[in-house]
Amino acid sequence: MQIVHAPHVTVRPDWLAQRVEPVLAPELAIVDAHHHLWDRQTGRYLAEEFGADVGCGHRVVSTVYVQARSMMRAHGPDAMKPVGEVEFANGIAAMFASGAYGPARCCSAIVGGADLTLGAELDAVLESMSQVSGGRLRGIRNPLAWHENPEVTSSPVTPPRDRMRNPAFRQGVRALARFGLSLDAWVYHTQLDELYELAKASPDVTVVIDHFGGPLGAGPYVGRRDEVIAQWRQSLARLASLPNTRMKLGGAGLTVFGFDFATRDLPPSSEELAAAWRPYFDICIELFGVNRCMFESNFPVDKGMFSYGVLWNAFKRLASAMSADEKSALFSGTAASTYRLEISGDNA
Template identity: 45%
Template sequence: MTATILEPDRPIIDPHHHLWDRSRLDLRAMPFAAHGFSQMLRERSRYMLDELLADTDSGHDIRATVFIECRAMYRADGPKALRSVGETEFVNGVAAVAASGVYGPTRACAGIVGHADLRLGAEVGEVLEAHIAAGQGRFRGIRHSAAYDGDENVLGPLSTRGTPAGLLRDPDFRKGFAELAPRGLSFDAWLLEPQLPDLLDLAQAFPETTIVLDHVGGPVGIGAYAGQRAARFGAWRTQIRALAACENVVVKLGGLAMPFAGFEWSYANRPDSYPALAEAWAPYIETCIEAFGATRCMFESNFPVDHFSCDYVTLWNAFKHLARDCSEDEKQALFFDTAARVYRLDCGPAI
């Protein structure tokens, strides 16, 4: 039975998804089971253009997308600092295929956000220039994940990435961060709620750099924070409001289908319907929209990772349900205009 699509004619830019092919990895040797990621990777070990388009063509009117780095297709050799440029080369090829129109109207990967180690300081400029060249007009910014917690059970397998505590305050990192604005590049920030004060300090120190806060700031409710999500909501809200006072910060509304926030859903216990997701997520989504305003908020899919809890149709139905009381102008901003402006996408008006 085909799922009902809410507002099927509403144009959408999906500003946050990944691509990868991990089908050749031995998933049994990877420590994902505790977070349920093992099943997600088994089902979505390959998420390339075909799989992305199967989702974007499933009923909602997805006009364009933005790829966000996920350590896919790095160069196998050459200078270590430049290996991440391989990801941009790969994604730009995918974008070119989508732009041909052969596979339909969706302009997949119209914007690309890659990775560079900003701890290289001023020397990261060479890496940024290489990304810009490889993107051939599609490269928009950098994501250097700062997600860290002293309890390895919070981030699970992602704790093995070696991200240090206090990355956003590191002097070398900030020297590298200073190289973004002169090149017109934005910064996607992925971190956890206890780290939000670090991002606030960074945003205040670099008011000329556009910062995109991913996943509503990473609420936590597992590991050392198990059962504390509700109790920590007030502190999260305070930091969100403080960040909203920084005009250079915008926020992505999504990522709450991941396990970190501690909601009960998983592959083993999926929600029955989109209203259930919308009801649970409403305090976070509504707080962000109230604090930032619709013109500085954008809904995101975070696929295939958020497939952990629901399918693509259900996710966007939940977002549309959450926005049901917004004005038409607000909806246009939340689903299309904010993403188009922030990532400088030329994909036509939302009409």
């Protein structure tokens, strides 16, 4: 794999502090279906930092930790190094389960990063991940987002161009079914047809599409949003026809979406965010329905664009016309069913 500089917007706490909003619908239970944690040269975002965001006033009851190459093992076989990330996420989950960081049960589900091209070695890796996960391992994600234009970059890792067509990778995806694991997939709209073929060939595996399915607005797609949305919708409709697919609504703070909120004097309001994301939200709901869609923060990646509190206010504005049952599905139910989370009692 080629390692490049992470194309994430720098988090500026003083800038974010200029936009504080009252929490909308504070009683609504939330499962944050996608976030990361790390300690890197670009900054630290661990239990204390995430706990502060989660504790901003929205009723976050549980979260899903997703692969980010954090705390990989420094020693041992390369295939086993990602086991360290699952072990790390489980440790963070235990910290939150203690109640010391508030009532939220963060990292209740873990999406790890086992290399799905390993072939015969994969079972041993998945078994090790399961053993160190405290029963929290729910899925696997491998880097998939690829584009020929260097201006379209959203990760420090660039995968091989044809990974989704790789027979070994496809075999690895199908193997997830034996372990009861889902596949998280972050791809651009230009790759959705490849993802369709992969999901179709793996009917026993739930394929979770990250970040609205990646409608691009950077590089060669600047100023072509209507054209992109038309192409994205057509490809997304094919994916939605497969019953084993799910959609995560969020991630639009990534620079590849092409929004310029981080360049403004003031952070965006929840009204501005909701207006910008409305086309994506409406189309995803139309194609997948609320029972196959879930909201995600994608923090801390998206934190360079907006705060956690404003983000969830924006999601609540997007869903304001929904019924109580529909809101429950979008904010907690779909994520809970997809990642097999218990949302009951004092965290319901």
